Amino acid sequence: MLEVRGLVCHFGGVRAVDGVDFTIPERGVHAIIGPNGAGKTTLFNLVTGVLRPTAGEILFHGENVAGRPPEALARLGISRTFQNLRVFFNMTVLENVLVGRHLHLYRGALGALFRTPRFRRSEAAARDFAEHLLARVGLADWRHRPADSLPYGALKRLEIARALAAEPRLLLLDEPAAGCNEAETREIAELIAAVEAEDGVTVVLVEHDMQLVMNVCDHIIVLDHGRKLAEGTAREIREDPRVIEAYLGRAAREFAHAAGG
């Protein structure tokens, strides 16, 4: 479904993504892991058109989509959440999800100005759909609240509901469980599994919570310094010495450095 070939993204001298190749087959829950600064978020930004690659190809269903703007990729069925929340804080919870539903709505200006029956049917259906999604992520009671009144964990789930409202074919989740407690993390794991199994969405997630990754992902890609370090099943990755070195080795060195300084 998604194939990345020789993908490069440089910021001046920083090689955030430095020649990455991988393939994400249709269906399944996939993970991209790696230490801080490995280039995971940059990779998501490239795949969703937020950033243009310096070089390389991004094939979606065989078509090279590298460099297209986000709205064009959204129309192809790519949706995402953000590591640093990008919620519409000037709107209500329900309205946030309705913006996620944008591409499925009747959007004619005359229909909106004069509230034609067709327009009202489209809006009513969208509201039902959005309320159903909010119930699914556990935010039903908050739907008429301004988004800026929600706690952090709820905003993370609001972003997931907004992304799901587009009925994407490919869903990218950037650290969906960051800042969540154990119970919330479990709920998010269940939600991700259900989105894959029931809705048939292909999910790719970036996550530092290894337990979540090992529990829900069938396929893991490890990035380090903008390059692919390893790829395989949860068990293969857990036992891969290069991965252990990248995580533990660095932590050990930093610890030694801090202790020495």
Place this chain on the structure above:
Amino acid sequence: MRLPSSRHLGLAVLAAVLVLLPLALPGTYALDVLTNVGIAAIVCVGLNLLIGYAGQISLGHAGFFGIGAYASAILVTNEGWPPLLAMLAGMALSGLLAFAVARPILALRGHYLAMATLGLGIIVSIVLSQEVELTGGPDGMPVDPFTVAGLELTGPLAWYATVAVSLLAVTWLSLNLVDSPIGRALRAVHGAEIAARVCGVDTTAYKVMVFVLSAVIASYAGSLYAHFAGWLTPDEAGFLRSIQFVTMVVLGGMASTFGAIVGAALLTALPQFLTVFHDYEHVLLGAVMMATMIFLPRGLVPTLATRCARSGG
């Protein structure tokens, strides 16, 4: 204005105020002032969609007001067209011109629209002053009365009623647009532009659409004004008039439809009653704009609404 009920409530309050005002302020002079308030308010409700929701500034909206006014004046008085048809012609011309200007400019980021509309407004007012044959030049030209199917619109009360109904209709349309995928998309761009685009929102297209709509509304108000005043000068299309419209929207409150109406009312009515205001209009407009930016950056109505909501509970 999020829930449908609050939209209807706002409209009902506006309707009640529009009915009660002429009873509270009787007399021809007061009615004429109120009619002028209504005409400015129509322009501001449209302009607020552009400034408050699309986040763009037009420094030339009096140009569209002038195009509507002179389309009515020239086509009706000189060419004998039916006034309604002339009004529609003015609206179509304004809309086309707005589209031609906005399409290439809004694709760029930043405040280029302000520059382009500034230029457009200046060109329109120069053309109106120079084409003496057609427009009477700086001295102005007379405008025939507004007639539909042989009926003539005369008298201050009939004019007031026409403008009041128009204002209600434009307010209704504006509130409808704000509470639609288009209005939500524009508000989402303010909240988090990247996220809006990832949701599939084509921001440029909506900005163009709102600009065209606001130009058409200004043109409509200009046509009404021409027939109501009966005499038209290029000042109505001038830079000062454009600045007045922007100041009204900023004072009343950006992204607040009712704020735009309040701003239009204050800045139209005050100069009529306070002659000081009339003599130093340039200075005072600038002062009002600066004071609003410094002390009430969100504008009158949103600030007061928040205060009332807080003290109410």
